[in-house]
Amino acid sequence: MERNEVAAVLACIGRLDPRTIRPGTGEARDQIAQWHELLHDVPFATAHGWDVREAIRGHVLASPYAILPVDIARKWHAYRRDRLSRHTDPTPVADPDDWSAWRTELVANRQAVATGTAEPSTHRQITSGSPHPDVEARLAAIGSCIPPTVRTELARYRPARAAREAAVAAGQPDALSVPCRWCHADEGEPCRSRRLGLDGHARGNAPRATPHPTRVDLAAELGQQGAA
Structure with missing residues (x-):
């Protein structure tokens, strides 16, 4: 997340839990810097199931304690682990003799799944529905x-x-x-x-x-x- 997205996250938290609001300008700036340091690699939202606002809302409903940036980071890492556990690496289209290109494509595919920009390849799962025509x-x-x-x-x-x-x-x-x-x-x-x-x-x-x-x-x- 960028600093402006971190500021939006803190504003969202402040609406749901006023205990996190910092009234002073300097305190708010320091809070944004601290949260950005811990959440710079956590996206605000992805196209496949992750939304930091839902993570905040779930924490506020489930815990009596004020939310910390580490709580959001842990939810994000759990989201990544779940997606990778349901993913089966498809065979890369690169030439298998070109080890570097093969590995690069494999890593890029896993990274896309982990970051929520691509859906897991779940061909290991049992399929359901009627047979193909x-x-x-x-x-x-x-x-x-x-x-x-x-x-x-x-x-x-x-x-x-x-x-x-x-x-x-x-x-x-x-x-x-x-x-x-x-x-x-x-x-x-x-x-x-x-x-x-x-x-x-x-x-x-x-x-x-x-x-x-x-x-x-x-x-x-x-x-x-x-x-x-």
Whole structure:
């Protein structure tokens, strides 16, 4: 802030808290000089959320003590930390082989975010809202977010999922929609090949590509009950 902005800040504080008013001209001049020394790197307002008048008003409402310049400075530094914590550095457009230009652009971008002249790049945050129209059109065309050719290639790496999809496509019951009474696999989990040892305990726990017949029968039975 410049000296005239510091004077405006003190005038604003004086209206809200008369205890800070200095009646003498010399005292007021010294007060402006003192505040300017501590707040010269704090902006009066930015385009993205910072306004020193709001910081003053919040302090007057929350604290019984007269506001000091350090209170405003602390609020400004908290504002900077919050913005930088929500910021993800975008890839600079400078040539990555030009280390100096790359670093200069990165530092300038962070400084713009910290000082409130640019919004944080928040692509790490979870987005919300409806899908993009292009995505909706693609899903309507292929019926799935995974294209059929890619699904075919993935089938050999996930045989249980492929067998499940093939069974549903053929009009058979979805066996994985119910738990398995034989191997005790939970709903949605593939069956397990469990063998009993001589001591009566289970040996082996490898996933099966196809569900146990009892699980298929249970899914078909529940499906018929639901249809009835």
